[in-house]
Amino acid sequence: MKLLLFFVLLFYCLRKPIGVGATPVASVSSPVVSPVSPISTSMAAFSPGIQVGTEESHTHTHKKMLIVLVVACTTLAATILSLLCLWIYRRKFSHKSHGKSVLNSDAEKGLALAPFFTKFNSIKVVGKKGSVPMIDYKQLEKATDYFRDSNVLGEGGFGCVYKAQLDDNLNVAVKKLNCETEDGEREFENEIDLLSKTQHPNIISLLGCCIHCKTRFIVYELMQNGSLEIQLHGPSRGSALTWHRRMKIALDAARGLEYLHEHCNPSVIHRDLKSSNILLDSNFNAKLSDFGLAVTDAAQNKNNIKLSGTLGYVAPEYLLDGKLTDKSDVYAFGVVLLELLLGRRPVEKLAPAQCQSMVTWAMPQLTDRSKLPNIVDPAIKDTMDLKHLCQVAAVAVLCVQPEPSYRPLITDVLHSLIPLVPVELGGTLRVAQATPPDGSILPSSH
Template identity: 50%
Template sequence: MEVNQAIAPAGSFGHEAPNNHSHKYNSSSFQTNHQHQHHGIFPSKSILIIIISAVSFVIILFALFLIMFMVKRLKSTKKSLTFKESSGINNASSRFMNHATAINFVSSPDVKGGCLYGGNLSRTSTSRQRERGVQVFTYKELEMATERFNEGNVIGSGGFGVVYRGVLSDGTVAAIKMLHKVGKQGERAFRVEVDLLSRLHSPYLVELLGYCADQHHRLLIFEYMPNGTLQHHIHNQHQPLDWGTRLRMALDCARALEFLHENSTQSVIHRDFKSTNVLLDQNFRAKVSDFGLAKMGSDKINGQISTRVLGTTGYLAPEYASTGKLTTKSDVYSYGVVLLELLTGRVPVDTKRPPGEHVLVSWALPRLTNREKVVKMVDPALKDNYSKKDLIQIAAIAAMCVQPEADYRPLMTDVVQSLIPLVKNNSNIIGSSRFQIPSILSPRY
C-alpha cells in the first residue's frame, strides 16, 4: 500500500501534465536533459578558457621578451657609454700626461744628449715640422744653431739671462734665450712660460717654438723679432717712431692683453707688461713677450688673487704694489704707462728730471685732461706731425687706464674698440716705408 501510494501521485502528476500543457517529468528524462545541457556548456567554456590562457601566455611571453630586449639594450648602451667615457678619460688622461710630460722639467735621463727627452734626439727637422706645438730641442742642436753661443750672436741680455740669434737645422731664424741658474724663481718662470705659450696662440703674442731642459740648462726658443723692443725705439732719437706707427703698436698691445684677459679659457694676467717686453717684427707690428711672471686670473668678475709683488717699478698698479692683490686691471694700468711712453717719449721713472717729473704717471695724469697741457706733453721727436684730435682721444684713454682706483679703469676690449678707428684713420701713415729697416739688435727679449 505504501508503495502504491507513493507511485500513485507520481503517476497522476505525470498524467496531469499533458492536460496542463506542462513538460513531461520523470527521472530518466531529467537525467538525459541534464546531461545534454551539461555537455553543451562545458566545451564552450573550456575553449574560452584555453583561448584566454593561450593569449595570456603569448602576452606574457611577449612582455618577457620585450623586457629582456630592453634590459639587453640598456646594458649595451651603458657599456657603450662606459667605453666612450673611459675612452674619453683615457684620451684626456693621455693628453694630460703628454702635456704634463711636456712641462715636467726634471733631470735628463740622457746626460750626453743634453736635453730632457733622450728619445727625441734622433728626430729630424722634417719630423719636427709635422708635429704641432712647441718642440723639444737638444742642447747640442742649440749649440750648433748659435755657433756654440758665440758672443757675436747676442741680441739681448739682462737679469734673466742672454738671448742669442740662431739658425735652426731647418733654416728657421730664432731667438734663443738661455736662462741664468736663478733657483726656484727662475725654474718657475721657465715652467710658466712654456706652459702658457704652448697653449696660448695669438698673432699678438711672440710664438714659442720650443725649449730645452737638462740637468742644468734652461733654454727657450722664440720666433725671431728683427726690430727689437718697443722701449728701444721709443727712446731712439736717431729714428723715432711716427704717429701712425705708434697708434698701431698701441692697438697691437691692446689686442694682446684683450686676448689674455677676455679671450682665453681662463684669464691670464701678464703681471710684467712694459715696453721692453713688447717686441717688433719686420713690419713693426708689436707682439707681447716674457710670460715668466704671468698668473692665471680669478674666474669672478674683477676677482682678485693674492700673490707676491713682482714686476717693474713705474709699471706696477698702486693697489697691487701696496697689497699684492692682482687683477686684470693691474695689466690695464701697466698698459696705460706704456701708452704714456708712446705719447710722451719719456721713461716711467726718471730721477734726472726736475722735481715733480720723476714719475711719469704722477706728472702726466693731471695734464691729460687739459688740452693745452696735453699738447706740451707730446714727444718732441714727433715735431707736431700728429692729429690733435687723435691726441686728445689717446690722452683720454691713457688717463682712464692709469686711474688710481682699479674699478675706474676700462676693460681692454673697450680700449681696443676705441683705438681701431684711430688706427684706420692713420692707415696711410702706418704704411710708411721708412720703417722697413734692417734688424736692430734688441737690448732685451
C-alpha cells in the same frame, strides 16, 4: 615594466574564456526547483543533443584561446622587433655623429697645430717637459753660433735673448736663463707652464725648451722688428713707427691683455708689462712676451707673491701696499700708451741722483688741449687728427689713475682704441689720403 604589464593582461585574457565555458556547468549544477521526473533527468543526462552541445562549446573555447594566443605572440614579437630596430638605429646614428664630431675636432686641432709643427722639421726633440718639446742643447749651441754676442737680441734680468738659425734656415729666438737661484728656476717653470697653455695672435708662441746643467733655455718664434722699446728708444728713435702703426701696436697689446684677463681660466695678470716685453714681427704686429713673473688670480690670492716689476710701470697700490689686480696691468698699459704718444722713457734721469717720472711730468699737459700737441713725440708730430690725439691721451690718463677703481677694464680700453685704428690694420677707422699744399701726404679720417 611594459612587458610585465603586457604578460599580466595576456594571462587575464587567457583565463576569461575558461570562466565563460564553466558558466553553463555552474547553472546546471545549481539547485533549481522544478517538477522533473527521475526518468526525464536520466534521459537528459544521456541525450545525444546535450553531449554534442558541450563538445562544441569546448571546441569553440579552445579556438578562442588559440586565436588570442597567436595574436598575443604576434604582437609581442612585432613590438620586440620594433624596439630592437629602433635601438640599433639610434646606436648606429649616435656612433656616427660621435665619430664625426671627433674627426671634426681632430681636424680643427690639426689645422690649428699645423703651422706649429712645421717649424720642427730641423729641431732635434730629445724629450718633453709637460706638453713642450725638449730641444737638444748642442743644436741650440750651433744655432746661436755658440751664443755669440753679435746674436744678442736683448737682455733681461736673468739672461740674454739670442737670434738662432736652425738647419733649414728657420730663425727663432732663444732666451738663456741662468737659474742658479730659486727665482730664476721659478720664472722658467712659470713661463713654460703658462705659454704651453696659451695660444693667441697677440701672445708670443712657445716652440720648445732646453735644460742644460744650471742653465735653462726657452725657444720662441722670432719677432723680426725686435721690441717696442728698441723701436722707440733705440737708434731709429721711433722713425719707423707712424701714428697709425703706433695705434695698431697699442690695440694688439690691449687684445693680448684682454685675452689674459677675460678669456684665460683662471685669469692671468702679466705683472711685467712694458715696452721691452712687447715684441714686433716683420709687419709690426705686436705680441706680449716674458711671462716669468705672470701670476693667476688663484695664485696671487695666497699673498705669498714677491714684489716684482719694473720701475716706472709698477702701479702705485702694488708698489706701496702689495695689492695686485688686473688693474695693475692696466696701469702698465697706460704707461706704454704714453710712451707711444710722447716717445719718452717711463723714468728719465735728470741728474746722477735725480729721476723724473714721465707720468708725473706729462699728467698736467695731457688734459690741456692747447699743450698736448707740443709734447707729442717729434717723430709723429702733426701727423694725426687732433681729436684722435686727445682721445688717446684721455684713455692713457684714465689708465694711469692712482686709484685702481678709477681705471677702466682692459676690455673698455680695447673698444676705445678700435675706432682709432685703420680697417686694414685691424680697426674700424676709414682713412682717406689728403694732399696738403707742401705735397706731403697726411691721413685724414672719415
